[in-house]
Amino acid sequence: MAGAAVILLSGGLDSATTLAVARAEGFECYALSFDYGQRHAREIESARRVAAALGTKEHLVLKLDLRAIGGSALTADIAVPKGRSGEAMATGIPVTYVPARNTIFLSHALAWAEVLGAQDIFIGVNVLDASGYPDCRAEYIEAFEHMANLATKAGVEAKSRFKVHTPLIKLAKAEIIRLGAGLGVDFALTWSCYEPQPDGRPCGLCDSCLLRKKGFAEAGMADPAATGR
Amino acid sequence: MAGAAVILLSGGLDSATTLAVARAEGFECYALSFDYGQRHAREIESARRVAAALGTKEHLVLKLDLRAIGGSALTADIAVPKGRSGEAMATGIPVTYVPARNTIFLSHALAWAEVLGAQDIFIGVNVLDASGYPDCRAEYIEAFEHMANLATKAGVEAKSRFKVHTPLIKLAKAEIIRLGAGLGVDFALTWSCYEPQPDGRPCGLCDSCLLRKKGFAEAGMADPAATGR
Numbered sequence: 001m002a003g004a005a006v007i008l009l010s011g012g013l014d015s016a017t018t019l020a021v022a023r024a025e026g027f028e029c030y031a032l033s034f035d036y037g038q039r040h041a042r043e044i045e046s047a048r049r050v051a052a053a054l055g056t057k058e059h060l061v062l063k064l065d066l067r068a069i070g071g072s073a074l075t076a077d078i079a080v081p082k083g084r085s086g087e088a089m090a091t092g093i094p095v096t097y098v099p100a101r102n103t104i105f106l107s108h109a110l111a112w113a114e115v116l117g118a119q120d121i122f123i124g125v126n127v128l129d130a131s132g133y134p135d136c137r138a139e140y141i142e143a144f145e146h147m148a149n150l151a152t153k154a155g156v157e158a159k160s161r162f163k164v165h166t167p168l169i170k171l172a173k174a175e176i177i178r179l180g181a182g183l184g185v186d187f188a189l190t191w192s193c194y195e196p197q198p199d200g201r202p203c204g205l206c207d208s209c210l211l212r213k214k215g216f217a218e219a220g221m222a223d224p225a226a227t228g229r
Numbered sequence: 230m231a232g233a234a235v236i237l238l239s240g241g242l243d244s245a246t247t248l249a250v251a252r253a254e255g256f257e258c259y260a261l262s263f264d265y266g267q268r269h270a271r272e273i274e275s276a277r278r279v280a281a282a283l284g285t286k287e288h289l290v291l292k293l294d295l296r297a298i299g300g301s302a303l304t305a306d307i308a309v310p311k312g313r314s315g316e317a318m319a320t321g322i323p324v325t326y327v328p329a330r331n332t333i334f335l336s337h338a339l340a341w342a343e344v345l346g347a348q349d350i351f352i353g354v355n356v357l358d359a360s361g362y363p364d365c366r367a368e369y370i371e372a373f374e375h376m377a378n379l380a381t382k383a384g385v386e387a388k389s390r391f392k393v394h395t396p397l398i399k400l401a402k403a404e405i406i407r408l409g410a411g412l413g414v415d416f417a418l419t420w421s422c423y424e425p426q427p428d429g430r431p432c433g434l435c436d437s438c439l440l441r442k443k444g445f446a447e448a449g450m451a452d453p454a455a456t457g458r
Contacts, residue, residue, distance in 0.1 A: 062293075062298075063292070065291050068289060068291060069289075069291075069337070069340050069344055070344055071343065071344030093382045093385070099340040099344055099381060099382070100336050100339040100340035100377075100380055103336040103339060103340075103380045104333070104337060104340060107329055107333040107336045108329070110328070110329040110332060111295070111300070111327075111328040111330070111332075111333060114328040115328055134379065134380060134384070134385040135379075135381070137379070139379055140376070140379040143372070146375075146376070147372035147373050147375070147376045148332070150364075150366070150369040151329055151331065151332045151363060151364045151369050152328060152329060152364070155363065
């Protein structure tokens with residue numbers, strides 16, 4: 001047994017695969033999700049299903065009011081981009097970037113890890129086939145880890161050294177899908193779309209839907225969750 | 230005008246003085262407080278009064294559920310220490326430490342600063358006459374600042390470099406009180422006690438009450454807020 005670990009779980013396929021990796025590595029998994037005012041709160045229900053299907057010791061869903069801060073197409077009245085080309089997606093940081101989101105999420109994961117006596121935190125960030133978010137890069141994660149060990153009682157008293165695991169960071173979306181499938185992730189339970197259609201189906205056109213579609217195509221697999229188009 | 234700044238405001242005398250410093254330096258002040266499930270939620274009302282008295286452009290109170298995480302005498306059923314000696318207070322990290330609290334607070338301040346286009350964040354941490362919290366030290370603040378500039382769109386695109394100001398970090402409580410008084414802080418509006426008595430008065434015996442009492446005594450001033458004992 002590798003001990004307890006906190007796993008950030010959004011309900012998307014990356015974090016579901018990350019949870020499966022943590023479990024495969026022998027960690028006792030404490031999944032953490034956020035109801036932060038996101039346009040696609042639908043993903044929280046997916047997180048619940050993924051947590052139940054993969055087996056977690058506990059699944060905590062915390063409420064945050066990032067809508068009061070705003071500044072993103074996911075938390076304010078800013079249009080979600082649709083139908084962007086791969087080149088467009090590879091250029092710059094999109095309006096779906098939520099200011100300091102991963103820092104806020106990881107901070108809560110750090111707090112919970114400290115209370116649990118856990119040293120390990122997992123986050124499913126990746127830089128290839130990702131949306132160009134600054135808080136998904138390795139240098140950011142390293143800086144967070146360094147800060148975390150100065151921020152906490154556990155870090156300062158050297159009872160533990162926090163480690164932020166990023167098992168997907170160098171994987172392309174197709175590789176993540178293959179990895180998750182091999183570890184038994186049921187992708188039918190996951191949710192990627194930023195802006196569901198009125199009937200509840202994924203839009204099929206936002207960056208997140210397009211990256212998912214491209215990933216399954218490149219993996220040579222069918223997406224078990226209908227994409228809506 | 231030095232531009233906009235986000236000031237973490239708890240309602241205590243340190244953060245009230247910090248707000249007064251930021252205002253004196255010419256910043257347009259956006260005060261940020263948290264209703265995080267703290268035992269002494271009374272401090273939020275003090276934060277509102279302080280923000281109104283000192284003049285802020287906006288005061289945002291965000292709800293966080295740190296009680297769901299627990300692990301502290303301020304957010305769980307753990308007794309708040311009373312009547313500790315100065316030596317006891319100077320030794321180790323007390324049970325009133327809230328895991329990763331300043332990291333969670335600063336992460337939200339960072340998000341709001343980015344949305345506002347602000348580069349400056351103020352926090353009233355101090356190491357002398359403080360409670361031995363790890364997330365009040367200069368090396369922690371520097372690590373957070375470094376991480377913040379990697380975490381954000383504004384940091385990465387170098388449109389701004391976030392700076393975390395800690396104007397009180399090397400001041401003793403008596404010096405903070407004199408500084409605040411000189412800048413027009415009305416300490417009658419502030420709140421320090423971790424565990425108010427049933428009648429709403431400060432307990433006078435928790436670390437925070439004792440440090441406040443010692444600070445006013447050393448400053449040779451009367452505390453305009455009755456301490457209850």
